[in-house]
Each structure stands twice: as C-alpha cells, then as structure tokens.
Amino acid sequence: MYEVFLSKINEKVSLTRQEEAEIVAHLTHKTLRKRQFFLQEGDICRYIALVEKGALRTYVTDMEGHEHITAFALEGWSLGDLCSFLREEPATQNIEALEDCELCLISKPAYETLLQKIPKYETYNRILITEAYIALQKRTRDMISLSPDEQYKAFVNVYPNIVLRVPQHMIASYMGLSPETLSRIKSRISQHK
Amino acid sequence: MYEVFLSKINEKVSLTRQEEAEIVAHLTHKTLRKRQFFLQEGDICRYIALVEKGALRTYVTDMEGHEHITAFALEGWSLGDLCSFLREEPATQNIEALEDCELCLISKPAYETLLQKIPKYETYNRILITEAYIALQKRTRDMISLSPDEQYKAFVNVYPNIVLRVPQHMIASYMGLSPETLSRIKSRISQHK
DNA sequence: TCAATTTCTTGATTCAAATCATTGGGACCT
DNA sequence: AGGTCCCAATGATTTGAATCAAGAAATTGA
Numbered sequence A, B: 001m002y003e004v005f006l007s008k009i010n011e012k013v014s015l016t017r018q019e020e021a022e023i024v025a026h027l028t029h030k031t032l033r034k035r036q037f038f039l040q041e042g043d044i045c046r047y048i049a050l051v052e053k054g055a056l057r058t059y060v061t062d063m064e065g066h067e068h069i070t071a072f073a074l075e076g077w078s079l080g081d082l083c084s085f086l087r088e089e090p091a092t093q094n095i096e097a098l099e100d101c102e103l104c105l106i107s108k109p110a111y112e113t114l115l116q117k118i119p120k121y122e123t124y125n126r127i128l129i130t131e132a133y134i135a136l137q138k139r140t141r142d143m144i145s146l147s148p149d150e151q152y153k154a155f156v157n158v159y160p161n162i163v164l165r166v167p168q169h170m171i172a173s174y175m176g177l178s179p180e181t182l183s184r185i186k187s188r189i190s191q192h193k
Numbered sequence C: 001t002c003a004a005t006t007t008c009t010t011g012a013t014t015c016a017a018a019t020c021a022t023t024g025g026g027a028c029c030t
Numbered sequence D: 001a002g003g004t005c006c007c008a009a010t011g012a013t014t015t016g017a018a019t020c021a022a023g024a025a026a027t028t029g030a
Helices: A003-012 A017-024 A082-087 A108-117 A119-145 A148-158 A160-165 A168-175 A179-191 B003-012 B017-024 B082-087 B108-117 B119-145 B148-158 B160-165 B168-175 B179-191
Strands: A027-032 A037-039 A047-053 A056-061 A067-073 A094-097 A101-107 B027-032 B037-039 B047-053 B056-061 B067-073 B094-097 B101-107
Touching: A003 A017, A003 A047, A003 A119, A017 A108, A017 A119, A047 A082, A056 B119, A067 A168, A067 B119, A082 A108, A082 B119, A101 A108, A108 A119, A119 A148, A119 B056, A119 B067, A119 B082, A119 B119, A148 A160, A148 A168, A148 A179, A168 A179, B003 B017, B003 B047, B003 B119, B017 B108, B017 B119, B047 B082, B067 B168, B082 B108, B101 B108, B108 B119, B119 B148, B148 B160, B148 B168, B148 B179, B168 B179
Parallel strands: none
Antiparallel strands: A027 A101, A037 A094, A047 A101, A056 A067, A056 A094, B027 B101, B037 B094, B047 B101, B056 B067, B056 B094
C-alpha cells in the first residue's frame, strides 16, 4: 500500500522496521478519478500527498481568470500547497487529477508528530524541500535564460513521460506560452531536425 | 560579531548558550567592498553567507551574455548558490556586493557537522529552506498572474528598502523587464496616482 | 568644482508572441 | 456510421514590450 512512500524516504535515510511502522501508522490513502480535484483555490490544504499512481497538474488563476499550470506530478512525486498546509491559510493553487490517481496522504498533525518523534523524518524532509527548492530555482533560471525553443527541448529531455501523458496545450500553459506558439515551436524544431 | 546570525536562528528555535557557542565556533567572517564578488559563475560555492550588513545581488547570464538578476539580499538574509554548495559543482549564479558588506560564512564541512551535532540547527535549516521555497513559489506565481504594473506595486510594498537602496534598472532586471519599460510603468502608475 | 560616468526618461521603430479564426483529425459516444 | 467534443496545426491580424536613439538628471571621483 505505502511502498512508494517508504521507498522514497529510504532513498535518503535508512529507516528501521519500527520507524517504517510508525510512519505508516500516520498515513492515509486516497483515490481520485480523472478531473477530480485534490485541492481547490480557497480551501485549506489539509494534506501533503505523494503520488503512488496517476498524474496531476497544479495551476493558479490570474486576474483575468486564465489558468496557468505551475507543476505536474507523476508517480513518486509529492504535491500540495505547502504555504496553505503549513500556515493553514486558504490555498492559492488548484490541484487536479489528469488521470485516475492513487495518493498517499499525510495530515498536518501527523506531519508535526513525525518531525518530532523521528529525526530521520525531519532529515528526509529537509533534503526533500532542499531539492524542491533547487529544482524550482533551476526552472526559473531556465525560463529566464533559455529561448522558448531551447526550453521546450530541455523539457522533453527532462520529462519525456509528461510529454507522453499530458496534452500539449497543458505543456504550453506550463511554459507560459499560448498553445499556438508551442505548436509553432514544435514545427520549427522538427524542421531543423 | 555574529549577533545577526544567532538572532536569526533564535527566531525559529531557542538555542542554549552551549549550542550558540558550538555554532559560532563554526562560523567565519568576511567583508566585501562594493562591486566585489562573493561568488562567480563557474566557481564552486564553498560557503553559505548571511548578510550582517550591506546589500548584494544574485544574477545569472543568458546565452546572449545578458545579465538577469534573480535575487537581492539585505541584512539578515542568507545567500549562496545552494546547488553548487551542496553538490560541489560549478556555480551558475553570480553574487556581487552592491554596497560594502559584512558577511557571516558557514562552510560545507561546518554545515554538515552542525546538522549532525545540533538537532535544532537541522530544524532551523528545514524551516529556513521551506520558507525560501514558499517565497520563491510566491514570486513565480506573481510573475505569472500579475500585470507588470501590479507586480511592481507589490514589489515596492514588500521590499521598500530594496527600492531605496538599489538602482531602478536592477529592479527592472529582477522583474524581467527592460529599464525603459519599468520607467514607463512607474510614470503610468504615478499618473493614476 | 567640474568632468565623467551612471542612471533615468521619453520618443520612434521593430519584432515576437497573443489573439482571432479556420480547418482537419481523432477519440468517444450512443 | 454519424455526431460531438477535444485537440493540434496553420494563417491573418493586433499588440505590448524590446530595441534603438537621444538627451536630461544625478552621482561619483579627481
């Protein structure tokens, strides 16, 4: 049931059987159908989720009501509106299933208990959030310093699975482009082979 | 000497005298003159710094050689190329003093020792990096969802000190705009009062 | 104090991407 | 099969910001 979750932690720190049991006792499970929301803007994000199966997208809405995708998540990835989760404030992000999903959830009380009781869990979280920060920083750097063509090539290289599983107009949204522009970028790239 | 550093930690966790002494023993001090670099692209980032006094900018260089400012740092803020620091890879960021600066440094060996020996230091770091992640996420969200005018107003509200201490064209660079465009935005805003 | 640099503003032109509009191809229904 | 919906590709037009250019204002430094 929680193999993906535990193996993710064990990649960073080695848990004993006891610790594994303690952690699993604080997890819950959830399934989502395609198009169901894990989180909607305005609600408080009560859980951080780890994707055991499926695909989801995170998006925000701008002042004109347009959606902008800020992240995708596939198997093994974590998601949630961290700001809303930690401060128990209304979320600004929406998280929607793009396929039927299996999620593994941890609530705020569970999160805090584990941080306190299991030092390795705190270490794991420090490492996880540090890596997320580095990845986000890298993404912003790429958006600044690469041409749209280069950016798309980089995206296809780093996330080939997403390209296969997600409609193209959503990748355009993620890249901050109109669907038409991404379409033209693709044809431009394939011309120069 | 290290008051700013310790008070930053004590905001999040309460250190004993012993712990404070242990931490201070692992810190070093550095001064920078205006226009000196704390870090240059290609070098390995050997230290994370906390600004005790002064102002700095972090920037990256794109394929055409243009600079893009990704962050400013004033008193009490931390900086460094985290990716380069942790993985001991060449940095992609440049960090330059905008004023004469006093920095408080922590090396990688010191960082790892403290993480291990002082659990509160790990907790502090987890909280710090989590807040940095949330702030970076908020910034990307603003860049996506706000008009340049709104973005500038928000920037002035959140960082009035930076606006006072940093040339306008650098703020334009931070916002991803040309200096001319930011100038026009300012006149547009002041017209509508 | 005066020259040199840096910084900011304003105007004219150019350009890349958004928008608007149309078409064609699948996929999924009954 | 036929119809509806969704998605991608392509063309025409518009638009907002970058670029190019020049000059004014402010800082800096000898």
